Amino acid sequence: MxxxxxxxxxxxxxxxxxxxxxxxxxxxxxxxxxxxxxxxxxxxxxxxTKVLGRDGKPVTTPTLSAVAGGTPALVRAGEVWLNPAANGMSQYSCVPADLGPGEKCRSNNTLLQRHARTLAGVTASGELLLVTIDGRDPALSVGTTLPEAARVMQWLGATDAVGLGSGGDTTLIANDTLYNRPVDDWGGTLRERAVSNAVVVIKKP
Incomplete structure (x- = not known):
């Protein structure tokens, strides 16, 4: 378009x-x-689109100019606060009986496995924090679990923080320079993953 x-x-x-x-x-x-x-x-x-609050009513404010989503929450009011279950990230995932012979459940390690992470947060003074943590390379960084990522954001001074992406999605580019080491899979080579969205920060003209 x-x-x-x-x-x-x-x-x-x-x-x-x-x-x-x-x-x-x-x-x-x-x-x-x-x-x-x-x-x-x-x-x-x-x-x-409409952005609705928990009460089902539209969210409106004269200061609202853009909305972005992430999952799960990591920090609220300066304290570690994770809400993975509210985002469908329970520790167990199940296949209902009507989709197979009997209900099958398996452990979901999304929360406790270490991966590269893309995180966003704000400080008490309104400073925006965009953070990348490398992973999947034992020689450099194995990444963080989500609870560990929350503590990183708390340590950086975030009063509120949320996860944006993980794994091979985590990529940081500034002024056309790749600053981290994105790896698609464990044991893989340095490679950027093709993704359809990005958080872009540009200078005002």
Whole structure:
């Protein structure tokens, strides 16, 4: 899409450069089918969404200019505070009986395994913290568990913090220079993983 949300191209397969001044919408699975059915080259399509609070009412404030999500919570009011269960990250994951012969449960090590981490937080003074922790390379760093990541953010002074990504997604680039060592898999080589989103910080003109 161009800067006015006019559809310029429908890509199949997905992927490719983002045009200067343009936008990209990406759908996966049924979402991709829905986007394709509701998009037409040459016509404008502007997506919309509602952000609802726990009470089901829209979240509105004159200071709200952007919203980003992460999982799980790590620090609240300066204290380590994790809410993995609320984000579907329980210590056990089960396959219901109707999807197989009997309910099958297995331990979910997402919380306690060490991986590379991408973290975000804010300090009491309003300073934004964007943190990457390398992992999957015993010679350099094995990464952190999520409780350890929470303590790192607390140590850095975050009053509130959240996880953004982990594993091979964790990549830090500043001024076109790769500053960390992203590794897709244990024992793998230094390699950036292809991802569809990023947190980008730029100077105001």
């Amino acid at each position: 161009d800067g006015n949300w006019v559809v310029k191209e429908l890509r199949s397969p997905a992927g490719g450069p983002i045009p200067a001044g343009g936008r990209v919408l990406q759908g996966i699975g049924a979402g991709a089918d829905w986007l394709r059915a509701h998009s037409e080259v040459g016509k404008a399509y502007k997506p919309g």
